Amino acid sequence: MTDDRLPTAIVGAGGYIGQHFARLLADHPWFAPPLLVSGERSEGRTLSEVWQLADPPPDELAGARLVKLGPGEVARRGVRLVFSALPSGVAGGVESELARRGIAVFSNAADHRRDPDVALLVPEVNASRLAAIGRRRGRGLLVTNPNCSAAGLAVALAPIVPVLRPRAVHVSTYQALSGAGFPGVPSLTIADNVVPFIRDEEEKVGAETALLLGGIRGRAVRPWPVPVVAHCARVATRDGNLEAVTVEARRRPPRAAILSAWREFDPLAARGLPTAPSPPVVLRSEPDRPQPLRDRWAGAPARARGMAVSVGRVRWTPPFLRFFLLAHNAVRGGAGGSVLNAELAVHEGRLARDGR
Numbered sequence: 575m576t577d578d579r580l581p582t583a584i585v586g587a588g589g590y591i592g593q594h595f596a597r598l599l600a601d602h603p604w605f606a607p608p609l610l611v612s613g614e615r616s617e618g619r620t621l622s623e624v625w626q627l628a629d630p631p632p633d634e635l636a637g638a639r640l641v642k643l644g645p646g647e648v649a650r651r652g653v654r655l656v657f658s659a660l661p662s663g664v665a666g667g668v669e670s671e672l673a674r675r676g677i678a679v680f681s682n683a684a685d686h687r688r689d690p691d692v693a694l695l696v697p698e699v700n701a702s703r704l705a706a707i708g709r710r711r712g713r714g715l716l717v718t719n720p721n722c723s724a725a726g727l728a729v730a731l732a733p734i735v736p737v738l739r740p741r742a743v744h745v746s747t748y749q750a751l752s753g754a755g756f757p758g759v760p761s762l763t764i765a766d767n768v769v770p771f772i773r774d775e776e777e778k779v780g781a782e783t784a785l786l787l788g789g790i791r792g793r794a795v796r797p798w799p800v801p802v803v804a805h806c807a808r809v810a811t812r813d814g815n816l817e818a819v820t821v822e823a824r825r826r827p828p829r830a831a832i833l834s835a836w837r838e839f840d841p842l843a844a845r846g847l848p849t850a851p852s853p854p855v856v857l858r859s860e861p862d863r864p865q866p867l868r869d870r871w872a873g874a875p876a877r878a879r880g881m882a883v884s885v886g887r888v889r890w891t892p893p894f895l896r897f898f899l900l901a902h903n904a905v906r907g908g909a910g911g912s913v914l915n916a917e918l919a920v921h922e923g924r925l926a927r928d929g930r
């Protein structure tokens with residue numbers, strides 16, 4: 575039996591997002607098991623030797639060795655699609671070079687998110703963005719995820735924007751330690767503490783949410799003209815960003831119309847993308863949900879675990895809608911978001927599945 579799955583690689587495979595990519599790609603129906611490309615720290619080690627996630631590494635890749643390769647060597651090995659888990663700063667040049675060599679790059683890093691020829695994409699929110707971008711960087715496509723808190727916020731806002739026509743959005747985040755990657759925040763900084771500062775995060779949440787919810791004129795994105803104002807704090811949870819959201823609304827629909835907008839939201843349902851959660855928003859009615867510990871893995875089917883955004887504690891006191899949301903920073907806001915972006919690109923014919 576021939577394997578017509580697309581040849582893939584993970585760059586930055588030894589890091590937190592890289593390991594989530596390995597978990598998601600080990601037995602993917604459309605993408606072949608990835609080549610694992612490392613930096614200095616993980617070079618020559620097996621995936622099991624660098625593994626840090628709570629669940630064990632996937633059998634298919636546990637013994638695979640990480641190799642340090644440049645963009646040219648990755649291209650020479652026939653890779654068609656790269657999932658990038660590189661740190662911001664390092665990612666920009668490497669990703670441009672991979673795209674210039676005709677490789678489709680799906681990135682988690684911030685470096686290219688605001689480039690005009692790059693799609694900043696969350697498929698449930700702005701799938702049409704993919705068709706609007708060309709292939710200016712040589713032949714390769716470059717697609718990025720937003721910041722992990724902006725990803726959850728945009729999914730929760732997309733269904734209710736037409737119903738409420740917001741005047742402003744205020745959000746306070748309680749962000750997990752894993753958002754800082756390995757080795758992360760020093761234990762003596764965060765134990766018994768909350769740190770009300772994450773560098774550049776508040777600005778990213780505001781600007782990237784506006785780009786995701788914005789429209790397109792020609793090929794340019796027109797940011798959503800509604801202010802999205804953020805406070806961001808680091809808390810001592812391992813995974814999952816909790817966000818307290820206040821929407822100031824222009825419209826005053828009944829509460830039931832707002833809840834229905836969330837419940838009926840499933841824009842990818844007909845596309846059959848393997849990592850798309852259905853539904854993408856899980857509405858919780860309990861008085862004390864969502865919680866990071868209990869809701870971070872929301873999402874069905876099994877391949878989409880961690881991809882759903884949980885919404886709860888909904889309070890509608892017009893003109894203010896208040897709610898909490900919870901999204902897994904490394905899955906919905908990280909590796910899972912990139913895998914879903916790549917699936918959408920395949921579905922939209924931007925990548926042939928047989929490798930040609």
Ligand SMILES: NC(=O)c1ccc[n+]([C@@H]2O[C@H](COP(=O)([O-])OP(=O)(O)OC[C@H]3O[C@@H](n4cnc5c(N)ncnc54)[C@H](OP(=O)(O)O)[C@@H]3O)[C@@H](O)[C@H]2O)c1
Pocket residue numbers: 585586587588589590591592611612613614615616617658659660661662664665682683684721722752753754755756757903904907908
């Ligand atoms: N963590 C999250 O929740 C999250 C969510 C959304 C987006 N992001 C973004 O995702 C990216 C990765 O984050 P992370 O949390 O996974 O960070 P991380 O744990 O620090 O991992 C980064 C990895 O990049 C590798 N690396 C560094 N320089 C390299 C190079 N020149 N070539 C190849 N590999 C290189 C390192 O490899 P070695 O270990 O081999 O040296 C390291 O394992 C960042 O841009 C981050 O902003 C993270």
